[in-house]
Amino acid sequence: MDKKSEVNRRKFMEVGIYTIGGTIAAASSVALATFAVGPSFKKEKAKWIPVELETGEDNNAGFQRVVLEYETKDGWLTSTERKLAYVKRTKENEIIAISADCTHLGCIVTWDEDQNLFKCPCHDGRYDPDGKVIAGPPPAPLHRHKTKIEDDRLFVSTEKVSYGGETNV
Numbered sequence: 001m002d003k004k005s006e007v008n009r010r011k012f013m014e015v016g017i018y019t020i021g022g023t024i025a026a027a028s029s030v031a032l033a034t035f036a037v038g039p040s041f042k043k044e045k046a047k048w049i050p051v052e053l054e055t056g057e058d059n060n061a062g063f064q065r066v067v068l069e070y071e072t073k074d075g076w077l078t079s080t081e082r083k084l085a086y087v088k089r090t091k092e093n094e095i096i097a098i099s100a101d102c103t104h105l106g107c108i109v110t111w112d113e114d115q116n117l118f119k120c121p122c123h124d125g126r127y128d129p130d131g132k133v134i135a136g137p138p139p140a141p142l143h144r145h146k147t148k149i150e151d152d153r154l155f156v157s158t159e160k161v162s163y164g165g166e167t168n169v
């Protein structure tokens with residue numbers, strides 16, 4: 001074998017080794033990045049929490065405070081979330097679950113049975129029993145939680161929708 005073809009062969013081998021090494025390194029980096037960062041981009045599915053609803057004889061017992069407690073994952077971190085909702089069976093036998101999070105700055109609203117309205121303690125926001133704003137700075141009605149009945153049990157979703165149900169919030 002002459003010297004020139006020996007050099008070409010060596011060069012070819014070098015380029016081949018670097019190409020294979022580079023490909024393996026790139027593939028490993030992508031796999032590692034997906035493993036490390038991937039979970040933080042995953043959107044968690046809504047959870048359905050079983051709820052026992054106490055109904056009065058007229059099927060209209062007013063709002064019941066319900067704590068929706070569930071595990072949530074944010075990237076690698078698992079924590080317990082709690083959301084408060086006001087759940088009620090209407091005279092039309094429809095179940096509504098109103099989020100207690102004020103749409104102004106997120107304070108927890110309380111249901112005032114005597115005055116028949118929701119009150120926000122932070123900036124005096126007021127909402128009617130449907131969750132529509134009647135006074136104060138809140139920019140939108142209280143959000144709703146989705147509900148469903150399955151096997152005669154009531155479930156309230158952790159997912160919230162805007163008043164009217166058009167948009168997930």
Ligand code: FES
Nearest residue numbers: 102104105120125
């Ligand atoms: S946070 Fe409820 S009115 Fe401001």
